[in-house]
Amino acid sequence: MHLADGVLSLPVAAAAYVGAGALVAYSIKGVQEEEIPMISLMTGGFFAISLISIPVGPSTVHPILGGLLGIILGRRAPLAFFVGLLLQAILFQHGGLSTLGANTLMLALPALLVHKLFLGIQKRSVFMGGALAGGLAITGTLVLLILFLLFSDQRFAEGFFSVINLLAAGHLPLIAVEGLITGYAVKFLYNAKPGMLKIPAVNAANNPSIKGI
């Protein structure tokens, strides 16, 4: 899931860096001190959990929890992904510094998207909202990953056992698994700690310490 150094062509990596830079800047803008503990903990959680790799066929798949981070952190999610990925690249050569921009974009864009989506759906069913968000976040990441590879080198798509086909096949189970996990996690949080989910109605009703939003 994480692109290593040297996989992307220079223009693609550079363009991704620009995009990711803008996204992270947007993410940092206006951070309140109150938000930092949660951002910090979620970053740590993401850092740790995406180091676990599960072998699927010839490739490996990492849990990402992109949807969950998106739901809980909202616009702060890109910051968490960026810091987590940076640490992984430096400490474990997992991913790479030249592809940091692309990796951040791959995770952050879908996370922002499902955050909006979740806010729309959760009124009907919190579990469904979470599950959809979790699954769609991975789908979005996969689509971006494939796009990045295609922009860099068409050969990634050649043949039945091409890198892209293998990646797509490997991530199908992850979409289902992350959907379920995110659904249950969100449902649990909704019951146990509703303040963590940035749902306006819930925050106002149950968490007077958070004003407005």
Added chain:
Amino acid sequence: MGRSFKRYLFPVIITLSLVFLLSSTVSAHRMIVEPVEEGIVKVIYDGGRIARRAEVVVYDEAGSEIARGGLDEKGHFYYPLDQGDVRVVADDGLGHRAEWKTGDSHGDELSRAVTVILVLLGFVIIALVFHYRVKNKEAALPVE
């Protein structure tokens, strides 16, 4: 006061339990360059599966490339012995990368888990520091 603490209790517990979980699973699927004998390295994933897609590049001490190629059927790669100490870098193009230098043994299993724990600890500390800063700030404000 009790409530704001509880707000962070759940993620803290999750994070801590992850640490313990990870102590065993963190090395679950890393790529490893393993010395077999002099002149031969083996590139495998944790668990022993051969990293078939891996491309191996060998650098000499000055950092210039002296050999490059894929693995043979047994997952072995033969590097030139007449170039002194070398650095072997394997990359499977799917996000896994491993390095090995002549003379390295493989005792970094522990340090990896320790690194993860230290990083997580760092995040927890940041979270706590800001949590208490915010709490102090709130306490300084007049009660509404």
